[in-house]
Amino acid sequence: GEVEVLHWWTSGGEAKSVGELKKIMQTKGNTWKDFAVAGGGGDNAMTVLKSRVVAGNPPAAAQIKGPAIQEWAAEGVLANLDPVAKAEKWDSLLPKVVADGMKYKGNYVAAPVNVHRVNWMWANEAVLKKSGVTGVPMTWDEFFAAADKIKKAGFIPVAHGGQNWQDFTTFESVVLGVGGPKFYQDALIKLDQKALTSPTMTKSLETFRKVKGYTDAASPGRDWNLATAMVIQEKAAFQFMGDWAKGEFTAAGKVPGKDYICAAAPGTANAYTFNVDSFAMFKLKDAAAQKAQADLAAAIMGTEFQEVFNLNKGSIPVRLNMDMAKFDDCAKLSSKDFVASSKAGTLLPSIAHGMAVKPAAEGAIKDAVSQFWNDDKISVADGVKSIAKAAAIQ
Ligand SMILES: OC[C@H]1O[C@H](O)[C@H](O)[C@@H](O)[C@@H]1O
Numbered sequence: 001g002e003v004e005v006l007h008w009w010t011s012g013g014e015a016k017s018v019g020e021l022k023k024i025m026q027t028k029g030n031t032w033k034d035f036a037v038a039g040g041g042g043d044n045a046m047t048v049l050k051s052r053v054v055a056g057n058p059p060a061a062a063q064i065k066g067p068a069i070q071e072w073a074a075e076g077v078l079a080n081l082d083p084v085a086k087a088e089k090w091d092s093l094l095p096k097v098v099a100d101g102m103k104y105k106g107n108y109v110a111a112p113v114n115v116h117r118v119n120w121m122w123a124n125e126a127v128l129k130k131s132g133v134t135g136v137p138m139t140w141d142e143f144f145a146a147a148d149k150i151k152k153a154g155f156i157p158v159a160h161g162g163q164n165w166q167d168f169t170t171f172e173s174v175v176l177g178v179g180g181p182k183f184y185q186d187a188l189i190k191l192d193q194k195a196l197t198s199p200t201m202t203k204s205l206e207t208f209r210k211v212k213g214y215t216d217a218a219s220p221g222r223d224w225n226l227a228t229a230m231v232i233q234e235k236a237a238f239q240f241m242g243d244w245a246k247g248e249f250t251a252a253g254k255v256p257g258k259d260y261i262c263a264a265a266p267g268t269a270n271a272y273t274f275n276v277d278s279f280a281m282f283k284l285k286d287a288a289a290q291k292a293q294a295d296l297a298a299a300i301m302g303t304e305f306q307e308v309f310n311l312n313k314g315s316i317p318v319r320l321n322m323d324m325a326k327f328d329d330c331a332k333l334s335s336k337d338f339v340a341s342s343k344a345g346t347l348l349p350s351i352a353h354g355m356a357v358k359p360a361a362e363g364a365i366k367d368a369v370s371q372f373w374n375d376d377k378i379s380v381a382d383g384v385k386s387i388a389k390a391a392a393i394q
Contacts, residue, residue, distance in 0.1 A: 001288030003296050004033035005279070006052075007063040008045040011225035013247020017313035024299050024308075030292045035059055040224045041165035041353070053077060058282035060293055064110060065278055066101065066355040072280060073104030079281040079290070081108040084297045093301065093319050095342065098276055101355075110280040111300040114315035117334045118242040118273040118350040119173045122228065122249070123261040127155050127237040136263045140177060140207050143238075143266045147214045150237045158211060159227040159236035162220035164370035166227075168352035170240045171208055171369045177267025178204040181346040184271070188351045191361065196388040205372065205380045205387075211240075212373060220374070231260065240265055242275055242353065246314030246330055255328070262330035264337075272334075272341035275353035276318060364390035 003025065009018040015036075022032040037045035042063065049062050053075075064072055072078055085091070085108040091099055094112065102110045123136065128146070131153035137143035147157035160166065176184045179200045186195035195201065216236075219227070228248040230236040239245060249260055256262055263269075279300060281293040299305050306317040311326060316334050324332055341347040349355035354362060368390040372383035 001286070001290075001292035002031040002033055003061060003289070003292040004035055004059040005061045005063075005296070006035040006037065006045060006049055006059040007279075008037050008039055008042045009063075010036050010038045011040065011223075011244075011248065012251040013225075013312060013314060014244065016251055017247060017309050020308045020312060021296075021299065021305060024302075024305050025292075025296060028295050028299065030295055033060075040161075040163070043165065046359075053282070060284060060289055061279045061281050061296055063277060064280040065276065065353070066349065067358050068354060069101065069110045069278065069280055070104050071359065073109045077282055078104070078109040079283050079293060081111065081281060081294075081297050084108075084111075084294050088298055088301055090301060093321075095318070095320065095338075097342070097347065098318055101276065102278060110278040111297040112318045113277040113279065113300055114306075114310050114313060115318050115334070115338060116242045116244060116275040116277065116313075116315040116353070117337070118169060118275050118353060119176055119265045119268040119271065120241065120243055120245070121173075121263050121265045122231055122239045122241065122245050123263065124231045124234055124237055125259060125261060127153075127231075127234050128261075131155060131237065133237075136261055137266055138263075138269065140174075140266045144210065144214075147237075151214065155234075156216045156230065156236040157214035157238060159230040159239045160212075160215040160219045161222035161224045161227040162215075162374070163222075163224070164366050165352060166224055166241070167370040167373040168366045169242065169350075170211060171204075171373075172273060172350060172352045173240050173265035173268060174208045174211065175201070175204045176271055176273065176348070177265055178207050180267075181271045181348060184273075184348055189349065189356045191357060191391040193388055193392065196391055197384055201384050201387070202380055205383045208373070209376070209380065242350070243314040243330065243334065247312060248314075250312060250314065250328075256330045262333070270341070270344070271346040271348060272337050273348050273350040274338070275350045275355055277315070361391060361393055364393045 025032045131150040133146045137146045150157040186192045228245045306319045368386045
C-alpha cells in the first residue's frame with residue numbers, strides 16, 4: 001500500500017538517512033509518499049501537520065516527538081500500534097524511558113527511530129591546532145580561554161545559527177554545564193520557579209550571553225547545517241548542537257578523531273540530554289494503508305533500519321543490544337554514556353527538542369530565551385524574570 005510520511009529531514013545527512021527508510025519500505029512492496037517540510041527543529045512541520053489534521057487530511061505517518069505524542073493521542077486521531085509492538089516485542093527491545101514515551105494509556109501510538117544526544121560540542125581539529133589550543137575545553141572557563149585564542153588566530157570561535165530552537169539548544173547545554181543535572185531537572189523539567197529565579201540561573205544566563213560574544217555577525221537566521229558546514233570547512237572552531245550535526249560530518253566524508261572532535265558541552269560530560277525521533281500513525285480507514293502503516297512501524301524498529309539509518313543520521317539505535325561494530329567512536333561514546341547516565345540518574349529529556357515539557361511551555365520558554373539571546377539590551381535579571389514567567393505558562 002501507499003504510506004505518506006510527514007517529516008522535516010531535509011539537510012544533507014537527514015535526507016540521506018530518511019532515504020534509507022524509503023528504500024526499506026519499497027523493498028517491502030510499499031509506496032513511500034514523501035511530505036517533507038523544511039525547517040530544522042520541526043516547528044514548521046508541526047504547524048503544517050496541525051492544519052492538515054484540522055482539514056481532515058492527515059498523513060499516514062508523521063514525525064512527532066515527546067509529550068506532543070500524548071497530546072495528539074488525547075485528540076483520538078492516532079492509531080493503536082500494539083499489534084505490531086507485541087508481535088515485534090518492543091517492550092523488551094526498548095529502554096523503559098523510551099517505551100513509556102511512545103505510549104498513551106498503555107498502548108503504543110508511536111514508533112521510536114533513534115536516540116540523539118543533544119549536549120555535544122563539535123570541534124575542528126585543524127582550527128584548534130592553528131589557534132594553539134591543546135586539548136578539548138571541559139569547563140566553561142577553559143572554553144572561553146580557548147575561544148579567545150581562536151578569535152586571535154582569526155577564526156570564528158562558535159558557529160551558530162540564529163533561530164530560536166538553536167538558541168534554545170545552546171541554552172540547555174549551558175544550564176546543564178553551569179548548574180549540573182539536578183539543577184537542569186529542577187529548572188528545565190519541573191520548571192520550578194525557585195530554581196528558575198536562582199543565582200545559578202543568573203550565572204547560566206551570564207555564561208549564555210558570553211557564548212554569544214564568540215559567534216559571528218552573520219549568524220542570525222542561519223540554518224543549523226550551514227553552521228556545521230563552517231566547522232567542517234575550517235571557518236569556525238566549535239558548534240553546540242545535537243548529533244544530527246554528525247550526520248553532516250559523515251555526509252562530508254569527515255572522520256571523528258581525525259578531522260573533527262565530538263565532546264560533551266563544557267561541564268556536561270557526566271550527563272546526557274536525549275532527543276528521540278518517532279513516528280506516530282494517524283487513524284485511516286483503508287485496509288491497505290493500515291497494512292502499510294504496520295509495515296512502516298515494524299521496519300522502523302527492525303535491526304536493518306536501526307543500523308543503516310543511525311549510521312547516516314548521527315544518532316544511535318534506540319533498539320537495545322544492537323551490534324555497534326559499524327558505528328564510529330562518537331556513537332560508541334554516546335551509547336556508553338546513555339547506559340551510564342541512565343544508571344546514574346543523569347539521563348535527561350532535552351527541553352529544546354520537545355522531550356521534557358508540554359509544547360506550549362516549551363514554545364514560550366524558547367521564545368523568551370531567544371529574545372534574551374538576540375537583544376543585548378535585555379539585562380540578565382530581566383532575562384531570568386521573562387524565562388521564569390514563560391515557564392509558568394501551562
Ligand atoms: O532538524 C534538526 C533536528 O531537529 C530535531 O531535533 C530532530 O529530532 C532531529 O532529528 C533533526 O535532525
